[in-house]
Amino acid sequence: MGKNNMNFAEIQTYLEACVPPRPAEMQVMETEALDTGFPIIGPASGYLCYLIARMIGAKRVFELGSGYGYSTSWFARAVQENGGGVVYHVVWNKELSQWAHRHLDTLGLGGVMRYHVGEAVQFLKETSGPFDLIFNDIEKHDYPDSLPVIADKLRPGGVLIVDNMLWHGRILDETDQSPDTCGVRMLTRLITADPGWAASLVPIHDGLLVAYKK
Ligand SMILES: C[S@@+](CC[C@H](N)C(=O)[O-])C[C@H]1O[C@@H](n2cnc3c(N)ncnc32)[C@H](O)[C@@H]1O
Numbered sequence: 768m769g770k771n772n773m774n775f776a777e778i779q780t781y782l783e784a785c786v787p788p789r790p791a792e793m794q795v796m797e798t799e800a801l802d803t804g805f806p807i808i809g810p811a812s813g814y815l816c817y818l819i820a821r822m823i824g825a826k827r828v829f830e831l832g833s834g835y836g837y838s839t840s841w842f843a844r845a846v847q848e849n850g851g852g853v854v855y856h857v858v859w860n861k862e863l864s865q866w867a868h869r870h871l872d873t874l875g876l877g878g879v880m881r882y883h884v885g886e887a888v889q890f891l892k893e894t895s896g897p898f899d900l901i902f903n904d905i906e907k908h909d910y911p912d913s914l915p916v917i918a919d920k921l922r923p924g925g926v927l928i929v930d931n932m933l934w935h936g937r938i939l940d941e942t943d944q945s946p947d948t949c950g951v952r953m954l955t956r957l958i959t960a961d962p963g964w965a966a967s968l969v970p971i972h973d974g975l976l977v978a979y980k981k
Pocket residue numbers: 806807808809831832833834835836837838839857858859860863885886887888904905906909
């Protein structure tokens with residue numbers, strides 16, 4: 768007999784346990800997140816990002832709202848294994864950028880990396896496309912306004928991945944009308960209603976939106 772009332776947290780623990788072993792430096796980064804409370808995407812989402820990047824043969828990846836390089840390391844691994852290319856790490860905090868730089872060099876992934884300190888949507892506007900894959904993890908109230916810029920820079924057949932689309936369950940709380948929660952809901956409505964995208968919300972970690980640009 769199966770267990771029909773599966774617990775969300777138990778499923779997430781199980782999914783994490785299914786992720787293959789990572790290089791030691793990535794495990795160091797996972798421990799840093801636990802120690803500092805920094806919100807990384809975690810191994811299950813990271814591995815899915817890596818898989819998607821490998822499956823589409825991504826060579827040009829742009830990350831909006833990077834941290835100290837954890838999600839970046841999954842994309843950089845994929846791009847390196849795809850034969851090389853570029854991965855943009857973009858965050859407005861200089862210390863995080865330098866911290867990421869150290870981790871990615873230690874992982875031997877520095878050759879595909881480009882670093883930029885500044886506002887991510889503005890920098891994407893200024894950067895020549897197209898990109899095969901764009902990953903969005905900026906402030907949640909800025910998600911809706913970032914979509915047209917992303918659509919403009921992604922190639923047809925490219926993939927957009929957006930983190931925190933379950934927003935720790937806050938999207939289900941109708942009394943929560945905070946700008947961040949409304950931003951997540953609005954992006955979901957915009958992208959699922961737009962015939963130019965095929966999108967699915969994957970309930971892994973804090974919810975990954977995976978969208979294909981037609
Ligand atoms: C959730 S964390 C990134 C975690 C990272 N994706 C990972 O999993 O390793 C988001 C980071 O992006 C920064 N950020 C948020 N909005 C931004 C924006 N519009 N431009 C640049 N950085 C931004 C935040 O300060 C924070 O350091």
